[in-house]
């Protein structure tokens with residue numbers, strides 16, 4: 001330090017110099033969010049005649065088949081990288097048959113969206129049984145009520161083939177069964193679908209932040225998913241899961257939720273050489289929306305800050321319910 005005004009030493013190093021104007025701040029920005037890296041999760045409800053608002057997720061709806069097509073077209077127009085589809089069937093059963101039925105809501109919706117957007121978007125779908133089972137678990141159950149890992153793998157293999165037949169670009173196994181990526185890769189390749197990619201939900205935590213999603217998909221789950229989803233305290237285990245999924249053939253690995261797990265995003269980013277995605281989940285969305293609705297937070301700035309933070313942590317791809325809106329904000 002050298003002598004300055006009023007005898008206070010003046011700093012030799014002045015990081016503020018690079019923050020003087022917007023042009024300068026942009027010039028040296030380390031992290032950017034662009035629409036191409038964002039994926040919009042969407043819900044489609046069998047038998048719906050008009051879009052149904054999801055109370056716990058203000059601004060998000062359960063689509064009809066028609067409104068889903070339209071929303072997918074809009075997602076393509078604003079330049080998003082992809083959409084992730086979730087189906088809500090009219091009827092559920094104990095094995096989740098609706099997931100495998102070619103006429104099941106998710107499979108017909110995949111075909112609709114692919115027909116609508118072609119290659120303009122990467123069309124992705126949730127590959128999990130929980131929306132289709134009457135007990136709400138991500139797999140089939142043993143007679144004594146536990147989730148049966150290996151019988152569930154067989155169901156996932158069939159579900160993957162049904163989605164591939166419907167034209168899916170990328171499947172998103174989210175059930176946290178051991179060996180799910182290998183089972184799905186094997187089924188896809190065996191069926192000649194070598195080009196269908198796998199976005200693996202690798203480090204998925206048993207999180208309270210999935211709360212609003214339960215309403216979004218009319219979940220019938222009682223209890224929790226702690227025998228298959230990870231303990232929130234475990235970061236090293238998240239890396240282990242991601243490495244296993246890469247070894248089994250995952251094209252992209254994902255960490256979920258995002259905000260409470262940015263350290264896991266960073267660690268996984270450093271551990272693998274495939275793209276890393278992060279899912280900015282329903283509870284993260286609703287929390288910010290609720291605060292903004294009260295006037296407690298500046299909504300648009302907060303949304304962009306959240307997305308920037310997830311990118312800064314190392315995510316290449318972000319799944320977020322704000323994807324389409326963020327594309328508009330980023331274009332300003």
Ligand code: PBG
Pocket residue numbers: 126128129130131174175209210211212213225280281282283
């Ligand atoms: C399982 C699935 C869930 C979410 C995505 N896929 C729910 C769960 O595992 O309990 C949550 C997404 C969100 O909260 O936004 N099919």
